[in-house]
Amino acid sequence: MVTIHGQQQEDFSADNLSTIGQKKVTITLHYHRYDEDYSGWNLWVWLDGKNGRMVEFTDDRPFGQRATFEMEDPSGITRVGFIIRKSTDENDWASKRFDDRFITEFDENGHAEVWLMQGTERIFHHEEEINISPEIVSAKLNTWHDISVTTNLAFDWEHDNIDVSLSGATIQDISVSKDHHSSDHAHQMTIKTKESLSLHEKYKVTISHFGDCDVSYGNIVRTEKFDENFAYDGPLGALFTKEKTVFRLWSPVAQKAILVLYTKEGAKKAEYEMASGSCGTWHYEESGNLDGTVYMYKVMIDRNWQEAVDPYARAVTVNGEKGVVVDLARTNPPLWELPAPPLDQLEDAVIYELHIRDATIDHNSGVIHKGKYLGLTEPATVTPDGVKTGLDYFSDLGITHIQLLPIYDYWTIDEKELETPQYNWGYDPKHFNAPEGSYSINPFEPSTRIMELKKMIQAIHSKGMRVIMDVVFNHVYDVPCSSFHLLMPGYFFRFKKDGVLSNGTGVGNDTASERRMMRKFIVDSLVYWAKEYKIDGFRFDLMGIHDIDTMNEARKALNEVDPSIIMLGEGWDLPTALPSHLKASQANADKMPGIAHFNDSIRDHLKGNNFSDHDSGFVNGRSGYNYSIKQGITAGMYLPYDNMEYRCPSQVVNYVEAHDNHTLWDKLLLTNSGASQEDLKSMHKLASSIILLSQGIPFLHAGQEFMRTKNGDHNSYRSPDHINKLDWNRKAEFEQEVRYVKGLISLRKSNDVFRMKTKEEILSRLHFFPTDEHLIAYQLKASRDKGQYEEYVVIHNAHHHPVKFHLPSNGLWHILANSHQAGTEPLSMINRNQIEVSRLSTFVLAKPFRLR
Structure with a gap:
């Protein structure tokens, strides 16, 4: 090593220099000082391993000063070092700007031209890269004593002649920090004030050479005050x-x-x-x-x-590029004022989750408007073989609610290119209050999609079913491009302590529902959809991101519209920047009456962990899950969950598959690859029957009844139609299994003992029999005025062999469900106290009321 100007440098002797370097180079260096004080400033330049020399600046108006010099070395030059320094009569090195810098880019003639700025360490290679007019970019009120100031150009706080003043408050201290996103010396300063700052006072920061700037709101927007x-x-x-x-x-x-x-x-x-x-x-x-x-x-x-775009926009142009004023009364179809089908209690619901495109896009669906809103308005649609499809089929199944994957306007479908097949589930929200255009036959006409969506909802209502809307208020697709950020930066999202966006959703950002205007937006949006579109329920994606107060306020507002509107959501405890005791999670269910949570416990214990391909559960061979399944059967009322405090059964949504992750059929194929198709069918029906006969609210994924497969695709959010479509040929192939699920739904509806409303009812009317690990059996005591049966016995046999089960009493028993069929009419009758339950099956027996 050799020492140059007090700095240690590598020894680039002639033996070490690259032979590709130039032997002679000419350098032009431009230097701009925004304080216009060039007195005493000069360059010290050198070659590696060589002594340096001074180069004086000459005038270079309007940019500033210029130094042009040559360097020679027969061994070749790969870089030239320089320092900008200030010399006085007493000291050539009175001060300097930054440490050693190097010019390394030369053209074929050995020429290099660079530009430098006062206070900025970066070397610019093009003049147009530089704005030589210093200005304050922003001055933001971040805390009650801090104002953060950002300038467009860096400055050297220790050496540059910088004065700072603040009107409206007294400066106590100033600290300068280096911009972490560049190599410049400083772009930011923090002004600390003696007195507490006010939200209503007008403040102005003035920096010498940089001008002045009004103080606006910064991080302070995220305070309760x-x-x-x-x-x-x-x-x-x-x-x-x-x-x-x-x-x-x-x-x-x-x-x-x-x-x-x-x-x-x-x-x-x-x-x-x-x-x-x-x-x-x-x-x-x-x-x-x-x-x-x-x-x-x-x-x-x-x-x-x-x-x-207006975040409250109710209509938008194609691809949601602009907002549109709309006369909503003009979009109502005839007879729009007719009410939705009644729902006496939330436990009466049987939810069926459906993607609009999936429902009718199959070329065999018999639907004209395939994949569109209007496709779900068409009656009497059938396959070429006469198999019922579409709206009539869903109605015939007996479900009460169709839960639609997102129907608001979302980002990732190009509505201008719908001739090209495109697919997305829609969990990438763009405009929360306007319908998605790709489901419309004319996305270029803003009111058309509104009319068509209303016609679809009306058609579903006319078939005796209600509509649940999947809402995704927990994040936005693109924060910088979102209306929330553009119109009110920093407010609508959560941030960690280090200033980085919170990411509990896993998609880059979390909205801040605890802030009043985000909460207001969520509640306003829900009420708008409920009133204007007659939406009968809302499914909250990643509900655990939201806070308890927002969910309760939403429940209160929707109750004023219609108390029978269902609210359900994913109450996962996600790592967002919100304390756990404030999250709308399962653990806080008791603080949110009238709001239901998806029960991932029964899901995973029935079939195995949702996120492990080969983990198995109760129906596919695993021991030790008997107790957990019983918890789900009672909606956590009879056997409470450890970390979830549900007040009543309507707070629990039991399910075994949904749009996310593997379908149940695909999961069974992974966990039981050697099983016969008949055994796979039996396991599948066993799982579905447990869901449909449990207390709480049962939830089915569309096509679950005909053992839907996605060919092993566990995340089909943008997979092609052949993966995601409802395959109506498969529905025909599994017709017996469809009838089985339809029969279980009718059985559930036939007696309120399967749909009890309170914890007290469940404790008094549901009793489990002692069984082994692969068998669950329980008794339900019915009311005399609620049907023809005084009690039911439900037996779920996960054994791979038949089981003889002793019934609680002698006498006549009607068998309402066995391994192949289910319904409200007796399949057969026995007059004894023992029944053989088939392998991998559910049996339901009912005892008629005795004549008195």
Whole structure:
């Protein structure tokens, strides 16, 4: 090593230099100082292993100063070192800017030209990369004593002549930190104030050479105090009447807001400055009938203009590119005012989860509008072989609710290219209050998708079924492009302590439901769908991301619309930036009455862990799960769960498969690869029967009744139609199994003993018999006024051999379900106290009331 200018450098002697270097190089170095003080500044330049020399700057207006010099070395030059220093009469090295830097890029003639900025360590190779006008990018109120200031150019706080002042408050301290995203010396400073800062005071930061900047809201937007000051209770969005439309936006951080109107072809038509209102709102009123008017909001935040779709938009253009004013009354089909089918109690529900495209896209479906909203309005559809399909089939099955995978507008389908097959489940939300366009026959006409969705809901209602909507408020697909972020950055999402977005969802971000305007948005959206579209229930994706208060407020608001609206969700305890005791998780179910949770315990104990291909459960051969299955059968009422406190059975949704992960059939193939098809069918029916006869709310995945397969695809969210479609030929092939599930549903509906409403009822009317690990049997005591039977016995046999079971009493027993059939009519009768239960099967026996 050799020492140069007090710095240790590698010894690049002639023997070590690359032979590809230039023997002579010419360098032009431009240097700009925004304080315009070039007095005493010069360059010290050197070659590796050689002594250095000084180079003086000359005038280089308008950029600043320039130094041009040559370096020679017969061994070849691969880099030239330099330092910018300030010399005085007393000391050539009075000060310097940064440590050794090197120029390494030369053209074929040995020329190099670079640009340097005061306070910035980076070497620029093109002048257009540099903005030489220093300015303050933003000044943000982050805490009650901190203002974070960002500049477009770096500065050297220790050496540059920088003065900082703050109007409206007294500076106590200033600290400067290096921007971690660049090699520049400093872009950010934090101003600490002596007094506590106010949300309503106007502050301004001034930095010498950088100008001034009004202080806007930064991290402070995520405080309770901010919510107390700016939470707004009134209506938001484009509020339409035929006489006028009022546009109202919430963005307390915006300095200005503009309403932009467009033609239907997308050309800008007009801009109107919006007036500021209470609680950080902006509004503009336009007279006349604006039905069909295309609009956007444009806001100025921290000197930058951002344009965004109204987050409350109820109609959108193709691909959700812009919002549209809509006369919703015009979108109602005839007889829209007719009520939905009644639901006496939540436990009466039998939920069937369905993806709109899956339902009818099969070429054998007999549906004209395949994969569309209208495909689920078509009656009397059949396959070429006459097998019932579509809406009539779902109705015939006996289910009470169709739960639709997302139908709001989502990101990843190009609605302009629907001739090309595209698929997605829709868990990538874009516009929460407008329907998805890819299910419409005309996504280019904003009101058409609304009309078609309403027709579909009406058709489902007309067949005696209700509609549950899958809602995904827990995250957005793309934070930087989301309307939430563009209009109100930093507010609608959770952040960790280090300032990084919280990611409990696993898809990059978590929305912050605990903040009042996010909570308001969720509740407003739910009420809107319930009222405008007559949605009868909501399934909350990753509900455990949300907070308890938001879910309870949603329940209260929906009760005012219709108390029979179902709320259910995935109450997983996810690692989001929210304390566990506040999460809307299963562990906190007792704090959320009227809200149901998916029961992953019975799911995994029936078939094996959902996330392990080869783990098995009760129906496919594993011991030790008897007790856990009993917990599910009683909805946790008779045998409570360790970590879940359910108040009543309607809080528990029992299921064994859903759109996520392997279908039950595919899971059984993995865990029992050597089993016969008949044994696989038996295991499958055993699992489905346990779900359909348990207390709580049963849930079926579409096609589960005909043992749906996705050919082993466990995450088919964007897989092609041949993986995801409902295969109507398979339905015909498994017709006996379909009839079996249909019979179990009718049996469940036939007596309220299968649908008890309270914990007390279950404790008094359900009793388990002692059995071994592979057998579960229980007695249900019926009411005399609720049907012809005084008691039922349900036996689930997971053994691979028949089992003789002793009934609780002698006398006449009707067999309502066996290994092949189920229903409300007796399959056969026995007059003894013993029954042989077939292998891998469920038997249901009922004792008629004796004449008195």
